[in-house]
Amino acid sequence: MTPAQSVQPAQPETSAPSGPSAQNPRSLYGGAQNRRITVRDLAAAKERGEKWPMLTAYDAMTASVFDDAGIPVLLVGDSMGNCHLGYETTVPVTMDEIAILSAAVVRGTRRALVVGDLPFGSYQEGPEQALRNATRLVKEAGVGAVKLEGGERSLRQTELLVSAGIPVMSHLGLTPQSVNAMGYRVQGRSDEDAHRLVRDAKAAQDAGAFAVVLELVPAELAAEVTRSLHIPTVGIGAGPDTDAQVLVWTDMAGLTPGRLPRFVKQYAQLRETLGGAAKAFAEDVTGGGFPQPEHSFS
Incomplete structure (x- = not known):
């Protein structure tokens, strides 16, 4: 995911878990806080029909704020390239950078499931490269899962990681690591592209992925994908019917300069x-x- 570029008005901020989920110890948001969230908790939330929030995080202090706020899943995204490292895209982000920042986020949290992004060039060569780099994030940084882009094209990578005991979150729709090929635009609008996205989502699920991120996808298509899968979908610019929603935290909190896309809602300035x-x-x-x-x- 990339930090966004049309400015939205600030919205009231919610400071603490509230509502029915705050009374349910099983809830991802506002539930019991005596252990780490796992991918099994996300699967159970899908069965309950519970929606949940996810944010990016790139440092221990910010991660601790989000962890205290009850955010159940934190993504150490390659969006760090744009919003923290000064790159124009996510493509230059390295494994060293991901590993260092992922370890910081893990150290800053007690409850959240921390998902580390596999950056461009860290898994495209094949399953063995993906396993080597994913293992590094698990062993060195302590993440509980990794994320990689692509459905069918990353099928063998996903299968090997899952067979090795590393939970995988798939990323479909707009895949920022492929921005040089596809540009920054909504994906899946044509019938052919929509069928391909559904096929990719099912392929990721069959390969063992525990969740699928859908970025910049028409709302009706995202809803169809969500209904067709037994694993959670995480939307970013994918409408209201996905199982979860994620935003780049600097967009959400009003730190990103310039224009933001329409799917971003700002909760602070x-x-x-x-x-x-x-x-x-x-x-x-x-x-x-x-x-x-x-x-x-x-």
């Missing part, structure tokens, strides 16, 4: 808040207001 804090600090320093005696030692 952190760019404005942080900029105001930085200016207040600078004015205090230049005007002699900081530090004061209470900030100094004798």
Whole structure:
């Protein structure tokens, strides 16, 4: 997933789990917090018809905030390339970068299932390369699952990882690692493309994937895919009928500059808040207001 580029108005922020899920210890959001969420919990939520949220995270401090808020799944996405590492796309992100940031997110959380992205070039050569790099994320970073793009084209990779005991989340629709080939546009609008996406989703499920991300997919098609699978679907720009919803956290919290796509809803304006804090600090320093005696030692 890439951070988005049309600005939406800020929306009221929900600060803590509430509603029926907060009273159900089995719920992914607001449920029991004495252990890590697993892929089996996600499967059980699908059976219950429970919807759940997922956010990206790239550092321990932010991850701890989301973990305390009750977000059950955190994705250490290759979107870090755009929103944290300064790249124009996700393509340059390396395994070293993913591993370091994934480990930080794991250290910052106690309950969330942490999913580490396999970046471009880390699994396209074949199943053995995918296993080697996925194993690194599990052993070095401590992630509970990995994500890779593609359905049928990543079938053998998914099968090998799952057979080795590594849970796999598939990613279909707009796959940002292929942005040079497909561009940034809605996927699955033609009958042929829609049939291919449904086929890819079923192939990922048959290969053992525990969930499928659907990015920039028409809402009706995403609903059809969701109905046809027994594993959860996670939507981003895929309408309201997927089992879960994910956003890049810098988009969700109003930190990403510029235009955002229509599927993004902003729940804060952190760019404005942080900029105001930085200016207040600078004015205090230049005007002699900081530090004061209470900030100094004798």
